[in-house]
Amino acid sequence: MPLFPNTPVEKMTEPYHRRWWALLVLCLSLLIVVMANTSLIVAAPDMTKDLGLSSSDLQWVIDGYTVPYAALMLVLGAIGDKYSRRGALVLGLLIFAGGSVMGGLVDETNLVITARAIMGIGAAVVMPATLSLLVAMFPRAERAKAITAWSATSGLAIAAGPLAAGWLLENHAWGSTFLMNVPIAVLAVVGALLLVPPSKAKGMGRIDYVGGLLSIVSVGSLVYATIEGPHFGWGVGPITAAVVAGVGLLAFAAWELKHPNPMLDVRKFTERPFGGSMLAVLFFFFGTFGSIYYSTQFLQFVLGYDALETGIRLLPLAGAVFVGAAVTGRLAPKLGVKIVVGTGMVIGTAGVFLLTQIETGSTYTDFLTPLLLLGFAIGLSLAPATDTIMGSFPEDELGVGGGANDTALELGCALGIAILGSLLATSYKDKLTDMVGGHLPAEAMDVAKDSVGGGIAVAEQVAKNPQGGAEQAHTLLGAVHESFAHAIAHTSLIGGIIMAAGTLIVIAVLPGRKHTTKHGEADAAPATEEQTEAVGA
Numbered sequence: 373m374p375l376f377p378n379t380p381v382e383k384m385t386e387p388y389h390r391r392w393w394a395l396l397v398l399c400l401s402l403l404i405v406v407m408a409n410t411s412l413i414v415a416a417p418d419m420t421k422d423l424g425l426s427s428s429d430l431q432w433v434i435d436g437y438t439v440p441y442a443a444l445m446l447v448l449g450a451i452g453d454k455y456s457r458r459g460a461l462v463l464g465l466l467i468f469a470g471g472s473v474m475g476g477l478v479d480e481t482n483l484v485i486t487a488r489a490i491m492g493i494g495a496a497v498v499m500p501a502t503l504s505l506l507v508a509m510f511p512r513a514e515r516a517k518a519i520t521a522w523s524a525t526s527g528l529a530i531a532a533g534p535l536a537a538g539w540l541l542e543n544h545a546w547g548s549t550f551l552m553n554v555p556i557a558v559l560a561v562v563g564a565l566l567l568v569p570p571s572k573a574k575g576m577g578r579i580d581y582v583g584g585l586l587s588i589v590s591v592g593s594l595v596y597a598t599i600e601g602p603h604f605g606w607g608v609g610p611i612t613a614a615v616v617a618g619v620g621l622l623a624f625a626a627w628e629l630k631h632p633n634p635m636l637d638v639r640k641f642t643e644r645p646f647g648g649s650m651l652a653v654l655f656f657f658f659g660t661f662g663s664i665y666y667s668t669q670f671l672q673f674v675l676g677y678d679a680l681e682t683g684i685r686l687l688p689l690a691g692a693v694f695v696g697a698a699v700t701g702r703l704a705p706k707l708g709v710k711i712v713v714g715t716g717m718v719i720g721t722a723g724v725f726l727l728t729q730i731e732t733g734s735t736y737t738d739f740l741t742p743l744l745l746l747g748f749a750i751g752l753s754l755a756p757a758t759d760t761i762m763g764s765f766p767e768d769e770l771g772v773g774g775g776a777n778d779t780a781l782e783l784g785c786a787l788g789i790a791i792l793g794s795l796l797a798t799s800y801k802d803k804l805t806d807m808v809g810g811h812l813p814a815e816a817m818d819v820a821k822d823s824v825g826g827g828i829a830v831a832e833q834v835a836k837n838p839q840g841g842a843e844q845a846h847t848l849l850g851a852v853h854e855s856f857a858h859a860i861a862h863t864s865l866i867g868g869i870i871m872a873a874g875t876l877i878v879i880a881v882l883p884g885r886k887h888t889t890k891h892g893e894a895d896a897a898p899a900t901e902e903q904t905e906a907v908g909a
Contacts, residue, residue: 376565376566377566377567377569378570379569379570380570381508381509381569381570382571382574382767387511388509391510391514393567394509394568395506395509395521396563396567397563397564397567397568398461398502398506398522398568399502399521399522400556400559400563401461401498401502401557401560401564402498402499402522402529403525403529403556404468404553404556404557404560405441405499406526406529406533407529408468408491408495408533408553409434409437409785410530410531410533410534411537411549411552412537412549413533413534413665414534414668414672414682414683415537415541415679416430416434417825418541422479422545422546423480423481424481425481428604429481431599431604433484435595435599436484436486436489436492437489437495438492438595438599438786439489439595439599440489440492440592441492441493441495442591442592442786443496443587443591444493444496444497444588445496445499445500445774445775445778445779445782446500446584446591446772446775447584447585447587447588447635448496448497448500449504449771449773449775449776449778450580450635450771450772450775452497452501452572453504453572453576453768453769453770453772454572455572456571456572457501457504457505457508457571457572458505458564458568458569458570459570460497460498460500460501461501461564462561463497464495464497464498464501465494465498465564466557467490467491467493467494468491468494468495468498468553468557469553469557470494471487471489471491471493471494472551472554472557473550473554474486474487475487475491475547476547476550476554477547499778500771500772500773500774500775500778501774503519503522503758503770503773503774504571504770504771505571506519506522507519507762507770507773508571508767508770509568509569509571515762515763516701516755516759517701519758519759519762522755522758523751523754523755523758524693524694524697524751524755526693526754527689527690527692527694527754528690530664530686530689530693530747530750531686531687531690532690534668534679534682535687536549536552536683537549537552537679537683538678538682538683539680540552541679541680542678542679573767573769573770574767574768576769578633579635580633580634582627582631583624583628583631583634583636584635586623586627587624587636589616590617590621590624591617591783593614593617593620595786596613597610597611597613597617598786598787598790598791599786599790600613601614602790602791602793602795624638625638635772636776640764643764644882645760645882645883646764647881648878648881649709649713649756649757649760649761649882650761650780651780651877652713652753652757652878652882653757653780653781653784654780654781654783654787655870655875655877655878656716656720656749656750656754656871656874657780657782657784657785658785658787658788658871659720659724659788659867659868659870659871659874660720660723660724660749660788661785661788662788662791662792662793662867663727663742663746663864664746665789665792666796666863667727667739667742667743667860668682669824670730670734670857670860671736673824673825673828674824674857675735675736677736685736685739688740688743688744688747689744689746689747691747692744692745692746692747692748692751693750693751694751695748695751696716696747696750696753697752697755699748699752700712700716700752700753700756701755703752704755704759708884709756709757709760709882710882710883712752712753713753713756713757713878714879714882715753716750716752716753716754717871717874717878718875719745719748719749720746720749720750720753720871721868722745723743723746723749724742724868724871725865726741726742727861727864727868728861728864728865728868729861730860730861731857731858732850732857758777761776761780788867792867795859795863795867796860796863797823799858799862799863800823800824800855800856800858803855804821804855805817807851807854807855808820808847808851816830816833816834820848824852824856827851827852827855828849828852830848831846831848831852832845
């Protein structure tokens with residue numbers, strides 16, 4: 373038996389015998405690229421203090437990762453398909469590790485944003501490669517189970533990122549939250565070389581680079597406008613980006629429709645299993661990531677938990693993800709994707725609506741049930757939706773399929789954090805102005821209105837000021853807490869309504885059990901009825 377697997381998957385006469393070990397490598401690779409987003413949630417206060425970040429700076433430290441990550445996945449997935457899926461995985465991990473090293477060593481805002489962008493490029497190579505390799509390695513009978521494990525890893529990373537970062541921040545600076553990625557990436561590279569077989573598409577034609585460029589410009593502009601406009605106002609930049617995104621998406625669709633070998637066959641969106649599943653991933657991560665984003669801030673800024681304590685309190689969410697994944701593995705083949713995904717979205721929507729009950733006196737217990745519902749919903753819904761999306765693509769387009777799935781996921785996260793985050797900030801600012809406007813100097817009021825962290829900082833300064841004192845500081849702090857609790861309740865109401873509308877759309881679009889995609893019908897001959905249902909029900 374060779375130390376390094378050299379036989380391409382497509383030339384194997386039977387399923388790869390070390391595929392479950394290889395799946396561990398793929399899940400480990402996925403884990404760190406998702407953790408790179410969630411770990412920064414608890415590291416943000418330390419970074420803000422150390423680097424003197426403005427609200428805009430902090431937003432771009434976070435989203436410098438998101439823009440290239442979302443924009444490049446479709447193109448880089450296709451390149452991995454054509455040349456080497458394992459090679460793409462290894463290269464992406466090395467790029468990601470290089471960006472992590474840079475982020476951990478620099479101490480200037482623009483360089484940190486650059487490092488995050490480099491990490492985003494690496495993640496855009498890694499993410500679709502993990503899915504395309506998974507689908508290539510596993511026979512149809514085992515594929516749903518493997519994708520369930522992949523999906524559960526995404527949920528685990530939501531809690532693991534803040535937990536690992538919080539543990540490091542107990543004794544180390546914020547740069548350690550970047551550097552922790554490096555040994556994991558190196559381990560994943562070694563694991564990929566030892567356990568993951570080579571794979572690439574057979575008979576794939578020339579890559580549609582024009583379509584790829586249009587997709588990069590369109591998605592990148594859309595994510596930029598989504599981030600910049602709601603948070604910092606619809607000035608020339610965001611409006612221009614939104615127009616470019618709209619025109620670019622129309623141009624992309626027109627080009628792909630007439631191209632003989634398109635980057636992404638946009639006709640797939642008219643197929644109800646594919647279109648419904650893409651919408652499910654988009655809407656679901658819109659609501660869940662937005663809710664987790666501001667819930668974590670309440671735990672830190674209002675309840676006073678430090679980074680590690682916050683990470684520990686997110687663990688029930690990870691446990692609920694695994695419970696949901698275990699349940700979906702049993703139910704999806706029996707009930708079909710529509711019922712399972714629809715049920716998961718209903719449960720997730722209920723979790724978001726429960727956050728409308730948050731008030732000044734709320735404790736961690738009030739967040740526990742919403743977190744459990746959101747985690748269970750992630751575990752229940754993501755795997756069958758992803759399985760259906762990947763089942764819509766032939767073997768020579770698995771990287772594109774992974775890129776499409778992951779673009780919907782990342783776009784949903786970006787929309788949720790940007791739109792719900794903007795609503796949160798506006799609601800907090802308005803409520804705080806109503807409560808203490810005119811009682812603070814204009815400059816202090818501007819700082820307090822900028823964020824809940826800014827409000828707490830101003831209260832601390834008031835306490836130290838002889839003209840203020842403890843009583844005034846206590847009053848201001850109470851107003852900040854009440855304003856933020858009100859903002860969470862108001863934002864959750866809007867988020868829940870959007871999630872509910874999305875749920876109804878997804879349920880209407882997804883077909884019943886007996887419907888299969890055109891690709892599923894073509895592949896149905898060698899598969900059993902149960903296997904076909906698991907992929908395309």
